[in-house]
Amino acid sequence: MRTIHGRWRDAEDAVTLVDAHHHIWDLTRNYYPWLRDVPEEHFFLGDYEALKRDYLPDDYRRDARDHNVLMTVHCEAEWDRTDQVGETRWVTAMNRQYGFPNAIVAHAWFTTPDSAEVLAAQAGFPLVRGIRSKPVTARRPGSPVAGAPGTMQDEAWLRGFAGLERHGFSYDLRVPYWHLHEAAEVARAFPRTRIVLNHTGFPWDRSEEGLAGWRRAMETIAREPNVHLKVSEFGLRDGLWDEESNRRIVLDAVAIFGIARCMFATNFPVAGLRVEYGALVRAVKRMLTPYSAAEQDRFFFGNAVDFYRLPDPATR
Known part of the structure; x- marks a missing residue:
């Protein structure tokens, strides 16, 4: 099999994977308001000044150099929203130049008058497999936003969401865990739209009460068979990356969804604010030792290949 490096790592701790969620950006050429001139006050990891630099395919290759990355999925990175298709066009050009990313999760607002036109334009790019469009959410549990625009x-929003099925798009769901009950209702209303929950449902509150609430919410949305899970991004705003604490999150999440519906993702370079790429991959590999080699292969690459309709790695 061919990796994004063009070589195969035989080291004992090298993990073979498809990265189901990462970003690249060129701040010199392209406009990302949150990385250029509009600080995101409530960014979930706090200070993100270190992200305000170009992060291109060669930077990703450098970070991933110790592992066998077969393919990657690029998730929209909040490019200028007045040009929603621009990021797709640029990432497609990066694929032509570097051979990856191999699939794109693009952006389209669901509530704007041109929502259907933007979805159709995104569908014109062969690498686009799905859409991420963040709904309005509350910053903490119990804050009332339900029903707001x-x-x-x-x-x-629901009428715009319905357009995903027309194009065969999946939906990348990014909300904190206290909105997963509402997301489960959306999944139930659109059973033919495949949904993947980003970043393990954001278990930010690691108190026993907080983890109990996260597990209840995860159990609710996992009952919907069209919902899958990206096991990714365990970073905390005010805490270090801790393997033992995150092991509990990973094993609980995989047990709730079942490993057949879970896929690994790095969320680099964002996750790099808390953990080095190689350390992240090796840590998650250690966490999954209770599972068989075949199950781990499904987790690290097989499930992402199926969900995002990627080429068979054996043919690459």
Whole structure:
């Protein structure tokens, strides 16, 4: 099999994987407001000044150099929203130049008058497999936003969401765990749209009460058979990356969804604010020792290949 490096790592701790969620950006040429001139006050990892630099395919290759990365999926990175298709066009050009990313999760607002046109334009790019469009959410549990414009109960948002099925797009769901009950209702209403929950449902509150609430929410959305999970991004705003604490999150999440619906993702370079790429991959590999080699292969690359309709790695 061919990797994004063009070589195979035979080291004992080298993991073979498809990275189901990462970003690249060129701040010199392209406009990302949150990385250029509009600080995101409530960024979930706090200070993100270190991200305000170009992160190109060669930077990703450098970070991933110790592992066998077969293919990658690029997830939209909040490119200028007045040009929603621009990022797709640029990432497609990066694929032609570097051979990856191999699939794109693009962006389209669901509530704007041109939502259907933007979805159709995204569908014109062969690498686009799905859409991520963040709904309006509350910053903490119990904050009332349900039914507000842009939320998952907003009729306009739901009409826009319905356009995913017309193009065969999946949906990358990014919400904190206290919105997963609402997301489960969306999944139930659109059973033919495949949904993948990003970043392990954001288990930010590691207190026993917080983890219990996260598990209940995860169990609720996992009941919907069209929902899958990206096991990724365990970083905390005010805490270090801790393997033992994160092991509990990973094993609980995989047990709730079943390993057949879980896929690995790095969320680099964002996750790099808390952990080095190689250390992240090796740590998750250690966490999965209770599972068989075949199950681990499904987790690290097989499930992402199926979900995002990637080429068979054996043919690469």
